[in-house]
Amino acid sequence: MNALSTADARSLVLVLAIAGAALLVAAVVLLVLWLRSRRSHARLSGRREESEWDRIDRELELAEQAGRFRIVRELGDVAIQSVSRLASQAEGVRYAAVSDPEAAARAVAALETSARDALGDLRRIQTVVRDGESAAMPQPSxxxxxxxxxxxxxxxxxxxxxxxxxxxxxxxxxxxxxxxxxxxxxxxxxxxxxxxxxxxxxxxxxxxxxxxxxxxxxxxxxxxxxxxxxxxxxxxxxxxxxxxxxxxxxxxxxxxxxxxxxxxxxxxxxxxxxxxxxxxxxxxxxxxxxxxxxxxxxxxxxx
CATH class of the missing domain: 3.30.565.10 (Histidine kinase-like ATPase, C-terminal domain)
Incomplete structure (x- = not known):
């Protein structure tokens, strides 16, 4: 009877050991699955955050280009007016050179000033567009x-x-x-x-x-x-x-x-x-x- 009790005790210990090992393995598996789920959730959250950040960044970049185009258009209008004045002044110089060389010389000085102004406007246009051209969207508020x-x-x-x-x-x-x-x-x-x-x-x-x-x-x-x-x-x-x-x-x-x-x-x-x-x-x-x-x-x- 004592021998049977000893065998039963050993069997119980073995069963408990196996059960404990199984629980330990199950706990490890659950922990691994939880960690994977947490990493996956963190990656998804990070992707959503990056996606939202990229959306705002693209919106600002495109709107910035829209601002450049508006400035280029306005400066272009100014440059066209300057070149138009240059053409008119040059025509006047041509006629004046025949009848009044001194007046023509004075007109050439004014022509030079207008030419430098036009050149300044064109350089400003070049400065604005140097970052490149791309599609644009409305300006965010x-x-x-x-x-x-x-x-x-x-x-x-x-x-x-x-x-x-x-x-x-x-x-x-x-x-x-x-x-x-x-x-x-x-x-x-x-x-x-x-x-x-x-x-x-x-x-x-x-x-x-x-x-x-x-x-x-x-x-x-x-x-x-x-x-x-x-x-x-x-x-x-x-x-x-x-x-x-x-x-x-x-x-x-x-x-x-x-x-x-x-x-x-x-x-x-x-x-x-x-x-x-x-x-x-x-x-x-x-x-x-x-x-x-x-x-x-x-x-x-x-x-």
Whole structure:
């Protein structure tokens, strides 16, 4: 009877061992399937995010081309008028040369001035179209920024937006320049600050201009991702007086900032970028006369 009990006990232990092994294998299989499902979901979410981002990017690129074509058309009209004046003046010089050589000489000087003006208009056209030609679609409005903010929130940024002053209608190229600066700034905040970074965007409208500010807390965000909180974040992000002074005097460059500065300068804007020690990065763009600036280095398209 004792021998039977021992055999039964050994059988029970063997059954339990087999059952435990089976449960372990099942748990491993379920874990693998769950991880695969999670990766698949993450890939799908990433694809949706990339698709939405690409849609906005293509919309802005095409609208930017539309803005170029409009400027080319207006500058072309100006150039045609200039060449027409040249033809008339040249005809007058030809007739004057027969009866009054001195008057003809004076007319040649005016003809030279008109020719240089026409050449300047043609060079401006060349500057506008140098990026190439492509199909275009209607210009997005400032409300399209909400799509941009939503995509960046889905990517992990905590984006807030405030606006003050009386908004006025922007010219097509100016609006696109502001969009591109916002887009690049948010991309940089996500790249350098990482998910969880808080970004505060502000528009301040003045009588004739606009000030855009983009401030993030990428330095503190990095500390929070390390699992720190409260006073621990404050201690981890402490900075020295030298770092504070360097932030006030250091000039930041790079392909992204250079591109943003060029876009701002095209519409009379000045861009400043600096690190805020212990906090993150700050960028501001001031367009003092954006309401009337046409984006062709001040040339008056209405003349």
């Amino acid at each position: 400032l409300h399209s920024a909400r799509d941009l903010f939503r995509v960046m929130r889905d990517a992990g940024l905590d984006v807030t937006f405030t606006e003050s002053g009386d908004r006025f209608e922007l010219r097509q190229g100016a609006e696109l320049a502001v969009f591109r600066i916002l887009q690049s700034s948010l991309e940089n905040a996500l790249k350098h600050g990482g998910p969880g970074t808080a970004v505060a965007i502000g528009f301040t409208w003045t009588g004739d201009g606009l000030q855009v500010s983009v401030d993030d807390d990428g330095i503190r965000s990095a500390a929070r991702r390390m699992g720190l909180a409260g006073e621990a974040v404050d201690q981890a992000t402490q900075y020295t007086i030298d770092e504070d002074l360097r932030a006030l005097t250091e000039t930041y460059d790079g392909a992204g900032l250079t591109g943003m500065r060029e876009r701002a300068a095209l519409f009379g804007g000045v861009l400043n970028a600096s690190t805020v020690p212990g906090v993150g990065f700050s960028l501001s763009v001031v367009f003092p006369a954006l309401k009337f600036h046409n984006g062709v280095h001040g040339v008056d398209l209405g003349r």
